[in-house]
Amino acid sequence: MVDIAIIDYGMGNLRSVRQALQAVAPAASVVVTDNPQEVLGASRVVFPGQGAMPDCIRELEARGLRAALLHAARTKPFLGICIGLQMLFEHSEEGDTPGLGILPGRVVRFANNLCDAEHSKLKVPHMGWNQVHHGGHPLWKGIDQDARFYFVHSYYVCPKDTELVQATSCYPQAFTCAVARDNLFAVQFHPEKSQDAGLRLLKNFVNWAPI
């Protein structure tokens, strides 16, 4: 029996997600899989992603993973990462792409010509370590307020329902970088690349027992 299934739809480096999960849960069986049956049978599901949203949605459909993914997002501890967060929403500006529509809201791009308080240019993609301001969700347990996580993205989510928001970051305006609902948690940053804070979040996910 698989403890943690990482959904593989052919986009990007999933090895680092697997290695980070294995590091915090050495005894767990962690698999990277594109097999819907394996996703359905797993106790926990991680939905990562890199690249462009239109390609991600297309590859997910091509592998017949949508139904298994929707089922997991409704029924078991589920962690979305980066594009795996963005795809949960209804629509993305990136390639004018419909998302999976699990959460109400849309995905928009950072504006060009952003500047910080000292009028220095802010580049897009938003790339590097930024502070995460978080609330009381159990996945933040043991993680300092405003701890830094590693981000690399040009788009961010705008949830319709602000109660979904579990953390924000600033670039330069506040944007949503984590959402949660019931058994589902999803983040814009890369916990697998965020050293101690990231590993702690993954460990909290591995031990998470949502009601």
Next chain:
Amino acid sequence: MLAKRIIPCLDVTAGRVVKGVNFVELRDAGDPVEIARRYDKQGADEITFLDITASSDDRSILFRIIEQVAEQVFIPLTVGGGVRQVEDVRNLLNAGADKVSINTTAVLNPKLVADAAGRYGSQCIVVAIDAKQVEPDRWEVFTHGGRKATGLDVVEWAEKMQTLGAGEILLTSMDRDGSKIGFDLKLTRAVTDVLGIPLIASGGVGNLQHLVDGVKLGGADAVLAASIFHYGEYTIQEAKQYMAQQGIEMRL
């Protein structure tokens, strides 16, 4: 607020980390896996590996190194050197790289940058540019480890790479590489001002003030250095604390 990044760079050949001056005179600096682990503990924001040889034996050693580092180090890893086709990008990502840096082949075949960014996303495609000053305020792109002039203007080239889908530019001043007299700040400023994507400054760091200048005067989003860290002159922690004291946002 987003922090500026410090990126130690490991030039790797035949399974060892080396460092040269102006791209030659290589000196051994140790075991790459051990060094990467040390920099991770010291708080490096990313680590870059550049494979400076091209023999296929050395290539398989590099893959083993990346795999070993990726098992133990949970910060972004960039790997470059000898990337010639989309397949090479895929293999490096599969070995555990988060970003792949393309240099010579971007010049020989710019379509590779577009193809790789289209397939794996701009976020993992870094274009590395080796720049040499050819007249006041003009720099030319060099390839093949700095041996071959291309006639391309660095500022125009960086803009073109951004248009083709590069997610980041790694800009090395060949004139300053290994010199320890500081970044070429005019070059850094000239390129960062035309870019919407992040720029990593490289080449010439000899002390901690040079890192500060790269960000404050050069306008770099990240600073890359090798020898000041390899030979124990400064730890990455010391560098980050110094930069923070100078008012730069850092991850401490």
